[in-house]
Amino acid sequence: MEQIIIAALSTLTPNQFSDLTQSLSSDFRLQHHRHCSLLLSPTRFSHTLYFLNSLTLHQKASLIARYFLTTLKKLTFVWDCTQHTPTTTTTVHGPMRLRDFDAVLLLMLLCEVSQHNSDALEISSTKWIDVLKHYTLNNMFTLWGIGASSATILSKYIDIATGCWRFLDATGCGANMEREVSTSAAAVISLPSVEVCGGGMSTSECVICMEEMNQGRDVCQLPCQHTFHWLCVLPWLKKRNTCPCCRFQLPTDDVFGEIERLWGILAKKGRGNLCDF
């Protein structure tokens, strides 16, 4: 997996590359800031812990998924042809609220600490803050790459991205799951209408209803260039986010479905580049 991400990263132009590292490093600075202030304020810590405890397992999983999605988007937006139109900057996946963001940071820190030492949290949760402080102080460099070069920032990014992949696998929402999710409303709204013009050989049939698309009629065109009757494709996209002809994936509001789609784009780019060597 790391190899594929690195291969994908190496296709970026120098400008895209420096945009990415800058945006990542400002993200990491913000995380670092929230992380520290969470540990330095016992009130905020206990509020966040309380909030975290009130969530179901599924809610926790989707919180982490949203965090991963934001990070994954940083890289994939470069190749994602469905993201160019301003209407597809979805609100569902927009920036996380600070309370959620803090909860994710705390959750991930707790996981990391207990992976590191499984007994560390076997004490009253009122003392967790001290354990976490201690752990953070000892791992300052690896956690946040203080004074990091762009290489360390990228390796942290690669860690997060592979973590994201393992997480998907663990939650059973990985790429092998044939789950159907609907296309996001924003993506559907931004689909262009094109006029059917003659001359095409076999493209004049709508594969959903198997009927001809008459010349001069307005039909819907997906980003993969396949066209369909509007009345046929709208119900289709309500149930699925794939093109009926080529299975091209459109954006979805389902967090897990969207991670899967972006991973697909990333992996394709990376594998394509690996083959060039």
Ligand SMILES: [Zn+2]
């Ligand atoms: Zn049709």
Ligand SMILES: [Zn+2]
């Ligand atoms: Zn298609």
